[in-house]
Amino acid sequence: MSTVSSKPGNLHRLIDINGWAFVSVSLALVVIFMVYPILNSLWLSLHSGKGAIVEFVGLGNVIHLFEDEVFLISLKNTLIFLSVQVPVMILLALALSSCLNNPNLKFKGFFRLAIFLPCVTSLVAYSILFKSMFSYDGVVNSFLMWLGVIDTGLHWLTDPFWSKVLIILAITWRWTGLNMIYYLAAMQNIDKSVYEAARIEGVSPFRQFWYITVPLLKPVILFTSVMSTIGTLQLFDEIVNITGDTDATITLATYIYNLSFKWMPNFGYAATVSYVIVFFAAIISFIQFRLSKDK
Numbered sequence: 001m002s003t004v005s006s007k008p009g010n011l012h013r014l015i016d017i018n019g020w021a022f023v024s025v026s027l028a029l030v031v032i033f034m035v036y037p038i039l040n041s042l043w044l045s046l047h048s049g050k051g052a053i054v055e056f057v058g059l060g061n062v063i064h065l066f067e068d069e070v071f072l073i074s075l076k077n078t079l080i081f082l083s084v085q086v087p088v089m090i091l092l093a094l095a096l097s098s099c100l101n102n103p104n105l106k107f108k109g110f111f112r113l114a115i116f117l118p119c120v121t122s123l124v125a126y127s128i129l130f131k132s133m134f135s136y137d138g139v140v141n142s143f144l145m146w147l148g149v150i151d152t153g154l155h156w157l158t159d160p161f162w163s164k165v166l167i168i169l170a171i172t173w174r175w176t177g178l179n180m181i182y183y184l185a186a187m188q189n190i191d192k193s194v195y196e197a198a199r200i201e202g203v204s205p206f207r208q209f210w211y212i213t214v215p216l217l218k219p220v221i222l223f224t225s226v227m228s229t230i231g232t233l234q235l236f237d238e239i240v241n242i243t244g245d246t247d248a249t250i251t252l253a254t255y256i257y258n259l260s261f262k263w264m265p266n267f268g269y270a271a272t273v274s275y276v277i278v279f280f281a282a283i284i285s286f287i288q289f290r291l292s293k294d295k
Contacts, residue, residue, distance in 0.1 A: 045275055047268035054268055061272035071273060073247055074255040077164070081251065082232045082284075085168045090225060092172065093179035094217075098209055100180070101187045112184070116177035127241030130170050131157065160248040167249055170238050175231070179224045186220040187213060222292045226285045233277050233284075252277050 047054040048061055065071050099105065100112055118126065134140050134156035141153035156166045190213070198208050214221070236253035239245055245254040252273060259270035 041271045041274065044268050045271035048266065049268065050264045050266060057268070061269050064269070065272065065276070070247075070250070070255060071252075074250045074252050075276070077249060078233060078235065078251045078253075079280075080164060081168060081171070081235055082229060085171050086225065086228045086232055088168070089172050089176050089179060089228060090221065093176050093183055093224070094214070094221075096176070097180045097183035097187060098213065100184055112181075116181055118174045118176075119178045121174070123237050124241060126174065127170070127238060130166070131242050134166050157243050158246070158248070163243045163246070163248045167235075167238055167243060170242060171232070171235070175228070179228070182220050182224055183217060186217050190216050218292055222288060225288050229284050229288070230281050233281050 045061060046056060046058055048057045048064075049055055096115060100108055100115075102108075105111075132138055136153045136155060136157075138156075140156070141150070144150045145153065154162050156162045194212055195208060198212060203211075234253050235251045236257065239249050239251055239254050240257075243249045245251075245258060256270045256273050259266050259273065
């Protein structure tokens with residue numbers, strides 16, 4: 001009897017061993033390429049120095065952040081992009097997906113493709129296109145002067161205000177379509193009988209959207225908000241390719257790049273700045289989760 005009863009236990013242990021054997025390679029890769037770099041960057045953030053000559057400074061890098069004018073400018077620019085671009089993109093994606101979910105709309109496939117297409121375009125190609133269009137003698141200034149909106153061309157690439165507007169326009173143009181696809185897919189999974197009952201009760205289309213569609217899309221809106229927040233906090237490509245890392249548009253990500261590769265390397269301080277992105281991503285994501293929590 002004891003021999004028979006021990007077999008399930010032996011089999012269970014054998015299954016556990018086989019399971020760990022199957023995931024061992026993946027776990028090793030995760031440890032090597034994710035866990036170790038995170039821990040190493042955390043340890044590196046406690047050091048400072050130029051090039052390979054570094055010394056342990058503890059929280060000295062954190063204290064230096066509040067005295068670093070370039071860091072404060074890059075943080076301000078990043079938060080401006082975040083606070084303006086993400087809400088605009090989310091609201092625009094919701095409006096577009098609601099319009100394209102209309103069963104009576106003609107050429108829906110064409111409009112969906114046209115709005116989503118920027119997401120899969122080449123970053124460098126669209127950056128060069130935006131830089132050319134919004135240059136001082138570009139087509140945008142020419143068109144605005146032809147309409148009589150402005151008398152002289154705007155300095156989209158160098159002016160502190162208009163360069164931020166240009167970056168926000170570029171990011172919104174590229175990523176709104178991706179969020180729209182998420183919302184559109186979620187809307188098509190909502191039971192049509194809910195809207196039919198609302199129409200019978202005389203609920204207006206706007207109230208249907210606000211009190212039925214938006215609450216049912218809450219998980220998807222939360223997901224896109226968190227992902228868009230993290231992406232904007234890491235904003236780098238558009239800055240480098242369109243306006244350059246000037247004081248008007250420099251972000252935390254471009255500042256980290258400059259500290260690591262463009263200027264005299266200070267990898268310890270760059271690691272400290274990178275954890276500022278982690279900190280804000282965690283705090284803002286936590287706030288978004290709390291705000292979307294059901295009562």
